[in-house]
Amino acid sequence: MMVQIGLIALLVVAYVIVSRILKSSVTLLGQKKYANEVRITYVSKMLNLGFTAIFVLLVCLVLGIGYGQLAIFFSSVFAVVGVALFAQWSILSNITASLIIFFGFPYRVGDWVKVVDKDDEILGQITEISSFHVIIHRLSGDVVTYPNSLILQKAVVRFENRESALAMSQFVAHDTLPDKVEEQRTTS
Structure with missing residues (x-):
C-alpha cells in the first residue's frame, strides 16, 4: 500500500x-x-x-x-x-487540422498567400488562424474563412509582400499596378 x-x-x-x-x-x-x-x-x-x-x-x-x-x-x-x-466529423477534422496547423503550418498571420483552387482565386493576407478556419483578407477587401482541414489539402503559395501577391493575381487589372510590380511581371 x-x-x-x-x-x-x-x-x-x-x-x-x-x-x-x-x-x-x-x-x-x-x-x-x-x-x-x-x-x-x-x-x-x-x-x-x-x-x-x-x-x-x-x-x-x-x-x-x-x-x-x-x-x-x-x-x-x-x-x-x-x-x-x-x-460532426468535419468539426473533428477541423480541430485536428487546427493542432497540425499550430505546430507545422509554414505560414503565419500577416503572410500574403494564394490558395491554389481551380474554381476561385483565394489570394490575400492571413489575418487570423482560428480553431476552425484560416481567415484571409482578399485584395478586393472580401474576407474568406477557409476551413483548416481544406487548407491542409490544397497547395498554398506564400508571397514576400503585397506587391508580389498583386503581380500574381488573375483578377486585378494589371494597368492599375504600381510601376515596380508591372516591371517585375514583364521581366519574368
Whole structure:
C-alpha cells in the first residue's frame, strides 16, 4: 500500500511538472509563430486534456485496476464520443487540422498567400488562424474563412509582400499596378 501511495505521489509531481513545461513550451512556440493568445490557450488546453487522460490511466494502473476493466471503460467512452462526433466529423477534422496547423503550418498571420483552387482565386493576407478556419483578407477587401482541414489539402503559395501577391493575381487589372510590380511581371 505504501508503494502505491509513493508511486501516485510521484505521478502527481511528474504531472504538475510536465504540464507546466508543456504549457510554457506551447506558449513560447505560439509567440514565436505570432499566434493569437486565445489560440495558444486553446492548443494548450487540448494537449493538457490528452496528458490528463494519460495521467488518469497511469494512476488506475498503479491502483491495480486490471487492463481488461480499463479497456472496457475506455472503449465505452470512446464509443459514445465517437457516435457523438460522427455526425460532426468535419468539426473533428477541423480541430485536428487546427493542432497540425499550430505546430507545422509554414505560414503565419500577416503572410500574403494564394490558395491554389481551380474554381476561385483565394489570394490575400492571413489575418487570423482560428480553431476552425484560416481567415484571409482578399485584395478586393472580401474576407474568406477557409476551413483548416481544406487548407491542409490544397497547395498554398506564400508571397514576400503585397506587391508580389498583386503581380500574381488573375483578377486585378494589371494597368492599375504600381510601376515596380508591372516591371517585375514583364521581366519574368
